[in-house]
Amino acid sequence: MADQVLNVENLSIDIPLSGDILHAVDGISISVNKGETLCIVGESGCGKSLTSLAIMDLLPQKAVRTVDKLELNGSSILNYSDRQMSDVRGSKIGMIFQEPMTSLNPSFTVENQMVETLARHRNIRGKEAKKLAVQMLEKVGITPAKQRLKQYPHQLSGGLRQRVMIAMTLLCEPELIIADEPTTALDVTIQAQILELLTRLQADFNTGLILITHDLGVVAKSADRVAVMYAGQIVEEGSVYEIFDNPSHPYTRGLLSCIPVPGKIKRGEHLGSIPGMVPSLIGEFTECRFAGRWGDTLGKEEENIAHLTPIEGVDYAFLVHGTTDHVVRFCCNSCLKKSKSKISKGVN
Amino acid sequence: MTNSPQITSTSPISGVKSRVLRHKGMMIGSTIVVLVVLIAILAPLIAPHDPYHQDLLNRLKPPVWDSRGTWEHIFGTDHLGRDYLSRLIYGSRISLLIGIGAALISGIIGTFLGVMAGYFGGRVDMVVTFLITVRLSMPVVLVALAVVAIVGGSLQVVIGVLGLLLWDRFAVVMRSSTLQIRSMDYVTAARAVGCSTTRILMTEVMPNVVNNLIVIATLEIAHAIILEAALSFLGLGVQPPLPSWGLMVSEGKDMMLFEPWLITIPGVALFALVLSVNLLGDGMRDVTAPENRN
Amino acid sequence: MISYALKRSILAILVALTVSMISFSLLYISSDPAIAMAGETASDADIEAIRELYGFDRPIVVQYWEWLKKAASGDLGKSYYFRTDVSHLIAERLPTTMTLGLCAIIFAIGLAVPLGVASAIRPNSIIDRVSLFLSVMGQALPSFWFALILIVLFSVNLRWLPVSGSDTWQHFIMPTIVLGYYAAPAIMRLTRTGMLEVLSTDYIRTARAKGLRPPVVLFKHALRNAIIPVVSLAAVQFGFMLGGSIVVETIFALHGAGFLAWESITRNDLPTVQGLILAFSLFYIILTLIADLINAWLDPRIRIG
Numbered sequence: 019m020a021d022q023v024l025n026v027e028n029l030s031i032d033i034p035l036s037g038d039i040l041h042a043v044d045g046i047s048i049s050v051n052k053g054e055t056l057c058i059v060g061e062s063g064c065g066k067s068l069t070s071l072a073i074m075d076l077l078p079q080k081a082v083r084t085v086d087k088l089e090l091n092g093s094s095i096l097n098y099s100d101r102q103m104s105d106v107r108g109s110k111i112g113m114i115f116q117e118p119m120t121s122l123n124p125s126f127t128v129e130n131q132m133v134e135t136l137a138r139h140r141n142i143r144g145k146e147a148k149k150l151a152v153q154m155l156e157k158v159g160i161t162p163a164k165q166r167l168k169q170y171p172h173q174l175s176g177g178l179r180q181r182v183m184i185a186m187t188l189l190c191e192p193e194l195i196i197a198d199e200p201t202t203a204l205d206v207t208i209q210a211q212i213l214e215l216l217t218r219l220q221a222d223f224n225t226g227l228i229l230i231t232h233d234l235g236v237v238a239k240s241a242d243r244v245a246v247m248y249a250g251q252i253v254e255e256g257s258v259y260e261i262f263d264n265p266s267h268p269y270t271r272g273l274l275s276c277i278p279v280p281g282k283i284k285r286g287e288h289l290g291s292i293p294g295m296v297p298s299l300i301g302e303f304t305e306c307r308f309a310g311r312w313g314d315t316l317g318k319e320e321e322n323i324a325h326l327t328p329i330e331g332v333d334y335a336f337l338v339h340g341t342t343d344h345v346v347r348f349c350c351n352s353c354l355k356k357s358k359s360k361i362s363k364g365v366n
Numbered sequence: 367m368t369n370s371p372q373i374t375s376t377s378p379i380s381g382v383k384s385r386v387l388r389h390k391g392m393m394i395g396s397t398i399v400v401l402v403v404l405i406a407i408l409a410p411l412i413a414p415h416d417p418y419h420q421d422l423l424n425r426l427k428p429p430v431w432d433s434r435g436t437w438e439h440i441f442g443t444d445h446l447g448r449d450y451l452s453r454l455i456y457g458s459r460i461s462l463l464i465g466i467g468a469a470l471i472s473g474i475i476g477t478f479l480g481v482m483a484g485y486f487g488g489r490v491d492m493v494v495t496f497l498i499t500v501r502l503s504m505p506v507v508l509v510a511l512a513v514v515a516i517v518g519g520s521l522q523v524v525i526g527v528l529g530l531l532l533w534d535r536f537a538v539v540m541r542s543s544t545l546q547i548r549s550m551d552y553v554t555a556a557r558a559v560g561c562s563t564t565r566i567l568m569t570e571v572m573p574n575v576v577n578n579l580i581v582i583a584t585l586e587i588a589h590a591i592i593l594e595a596a597l598s599f600l601g602l603g604v605q606p607p608l609p610s611w612g613l614m615v616s617e618g619k620d621m622m623l624f625e626p627w628l629i630t631i632p633g634v635a636l637f638a639l640v641l642s643v644n645l646l647g648d649g650m651r652d653v654t655a656p657e658n659r660n
Numbered sequence: 661m662i663s664y665a666l667k668r669s670i671l672a673i674l675v676a677l678t679v680s681m682i683s684f685s686l687l688y689i690s691s692d693p694a695i696a697m698a699g700e701t702a703s704d705a706d707i708e709a710i711r712e713l714y715g716f717d718r719p720i721v722v723q724y725w726e727w728l729k730k731a732a733s734g735d736l737g738k739s740y741y742f743r744t745d746v747s748h749l750i751a752e753r754l755p756t757t758m759t760l761g762l763c764a765i766i767f768a769i770g771l772a773v774p775l776g777v778a779s780a781i782r783p784n785s786i787i788d789r790v791s792l793f794l795s796v797m798g799q800a801l802p803s804f805w806f807a808l809i810l811i812v813l814f815s816v817n818l819r820w821l822p823v824s825g826s827d828t829w830q831h832f833i834m835p836t837i838v839l840g841y842y843a844a845p846a847i848m849r850l851t852r853t854g855m856l857e858v859l860s861t862d863y864i865r866t867a868r869a870k871g872l873r874p875p876v877v878l879f880k881h882a883l884r885n886a887i888i889p890v891v892s893l894a895a896v897q898f899g900f901m902l903g904g905s906i907v908v909e910t911i912f913a914l915h916g917a918g919f920l921a922w923e924s925i926t927r928n929d930l931p932t933v934q935g936l937i938l939a940f941s942l943f944y945i946i947l948t949l950i951a952d953l954i955n956a957w958l959d960p961r962i963r964i965g
């Protein structure tokens with residue numbers, strides 16, 4: 019598609035770990051269009067951050083990345099050398115990290131760190147670079163911008179630092195921005211501001227945005243599309259409306275049921291939770307990844323059991339309610355059976 | 367095998383043992399150290415000659431691997447005809463005695479100061495830190511030389527002087543370890559229950575700083591050995607006719623061009639001993655707390 | 661920054677005073693300075709006369725105070741042996757030692773920092789192992805023995821370098837190596853650890869994510885932060901070199917302060933020894949003060965507050 023900024027097909031990340039292999043990410047595929055926000059949701063350790071690092075080719079040395087297709091604006095960056103990738107990073111793909119307090123170099127001024135990106139990618143230096151930096155700081159809502167430029171990171175609050183990070187990332191007008199839990203380390207009041215800022219800028223610059231988070235509230239506010247990750251796999255993917263209205267994977271359902279809604283929950287009632295623990299991803303899987311975690315995710319929702327249409331060529335993956343906009347993937351047969359889903363053109 | 371999260375329980379001892387055996391540096395270091403200790407202890411039994419016996423007719427005989435050497439004097443003889451191998455063997459006693467002696471004294475001083483500073487904080491800490499800074503500002507070699515020159519050089523004096531000068535690292539490390547331990551919950555718990563300070567220090571703090579203590583002790587032993595050798599080399603350490611390795615190098619240096627073994631043999635011995643003690647210390651640090659590894 | 665500098669300077673002065681007290685009392689403890697000065701063959705009357713003349717019969721605190729006053733104005737007494745002002749003696753000999761020390765620390769840094777950086781970039785690689793190996797070897801090598809070996813090798817066998825004296829720059833090569841090598845392992849390890857730590861920080865990850873080229877990431881962003889503790893260590897090591905210079909200068913017959921120290925000690929030249937202890941300590945104290953101030957200045961969090 020002409021509009022497609024990022025296309026990742028069948029990405030796996032393996033990390034050798036004392037004799038065995040940790041399959042951190044197992045065959046996921048995602049895509050983002052211009053001006054679209056894709057939220058990747060999942061709990062800690064499910065592989066979301068590694069996915070973003072894999073796209074940027076910034077994985078730790080030991081990690082092994084295998085991917086069938088990795089395309090940026092239609093052209094493959096799969097086999098880019100480190101030199102070529104370093105040209106892409108910062109100028110075509112920008113990244114915003116979780117901890118603003120530690121993501122900026124404490125020894126250099128804001129100006130220094132912003133201007134070096136311009137020098138590196140767009141060959142703009144000196145007064146002109148400074149002017150652009152000032153403009154961008156103002157765009158992200160930092161005033162007085164000129165004074166802030168001369169300051170050092172430790173003189174700024176967390177929210178301000180994150181704004182600086184965003185400004186820095188936007189300087190070269192990347193086509194794709196990956197934001198890895200950009201608001202998690204910030205105060206709740208600041209969170210909303212930063213999110214709003216991101217969505218506004220995305221609209222202004224028409225960039226694709228991958229927003230990684232574990233907070234469903236963020237998803238509800240900002241996402242166009244959602245990909246739910248669990249144990250290194252994407253278990254459900256679709257438009258934000260589809261995911262919230264028709265969650266089909268027990269994990270998604272579990273996540274949604276965990277959100278306490280005032281008024282809906284009666285006193286004395288247990289808060290929803292997903293029983294059990296995330297399985298270890300070391301070594302090969304011999305049983306269902308979701309084993310022991312079903313709880314009562316399906317018990318109440320009998321009437322909402324999805325109608326699934328199998329997708330050709332992909333095991334255990336189905337279209338929900340027949341739309342290509344909503345895909346669910348089970349990890350194995352027992353999961354499938356247990357979900358009691360109605361499957362048309364039955365594989366089972 | 368299920369994919370449920372595994373909690374493997376191995377006893378802490380077996381973990382340490384396997385790490386020790388796999389750590390090459392530590393194995394080499396400890397082997398040599400044990401060897402030298404044995405040589406020192408068994409000196410009277412293994413030394414072929416009396417290290418002080420002079421035989422001027424047989425002076426400056428080369429070692430056995432030289433064409434003119436004999437098995438009578440495997441490492442040759444020095445300028446007074448004394449058997450070099452025997453002197454080397456007995457010299458190990460001096461190096462070890464001084465190393466361990468100085469480390470013991472400085473260890474006691476430094477640990478005491480460091481633990482006090484770390485545990486009580488406040489003024490005590492200020493005073494101890496000041497003392498450490500003062501001690502660091504004093505040139506060790508110069509002061510040691512000066513004191514030995516005044517008081518006279520002997521084994522005891524050297525041990526004493528080095529012991530009184532080398533406590534700084536003990537103090538620094540013990541202080542920071544104690545500070546760490548002090549803020550741990552189990553210490554707070556002990557105080558809440560009403561344990562006396564001495565008891566807390568003995569039962570809660572000490573066992574946990576012992577690791578670091580041992581590591582620093584080995585490093586300071588090596589440090590003391592090298593310093594003694596330097597002092598003796600300059601003539602202001604152990605006095606002749608004692609077979610200190612440093613002294614042997616000094617005595618041999620005028621003849622080192624034609625009788626090189628006079629300096630190479632004790633030098634290599636020093637190097638090997640200090641190296642192995644250092645390896646041992648580094649190994650212990652790696653093994654007991656792998657996260658401390660550089 | 662100003663308040664830090666002030667506090668630190670006051671501390672330095674206090675330390676200097678304490679050191680002077682210790683060095684003063686040290687040399688008066690176990691020998692009678694009058695006897696030392698008069699010599700072994702002097703009669704009792706002579707010793708008594710000297711005692712009165714130089715004020716050795718007054719309480720030690722008073723003597724210290726007198727000595728301190730004079731020292732503060734640059735008068736460190738007269739050398740027993742040379743019969744000249746101690747301060748002149750030291751001033752004469754110090755430049756040689758300073759030059760030697762400076763060369764040695766530059767040598768050590770030039771050797772250690774690149775190795776440390778290279779090791780950190782590729783941990784557990786060949787260069788990492790070699791660096792660690794060299795540093796372990798270096799710390800076990802006695803300096804006096806190393807000096808002799810170098811002399812045999814380079815002066816005698818190869819005839820490349822002169823043995824002793826301080827006339828030409830070639831005279832300084834071996835002493836520099838012998839004095840400097842001992843400081844290198846610690847500097848190498850600290851650089852390596854520091855770089856490893858810094859390279860795993862979030863801001864380095866950000867620098868890479870911005871697409872900055874590896875040399876820029878390494879030298880501009882990483883080294884700049886990792887070098888801060890190394891500055892302190894280098895200064896401390898430089899300070900230690902004065903002590904180490906005693907052995908080195910004595911072996912190579914370089915007429916510096918270290919050689920003077922050894923000479924004075926063997927001649928029981930009390931005032932000179934005292935003056936030297938004071939000089940060495942002051943040097944170390946000032947050096948560490950400067951190092952701490954540089955440290956503080958390098959870190960914007962302290963500089964600006």
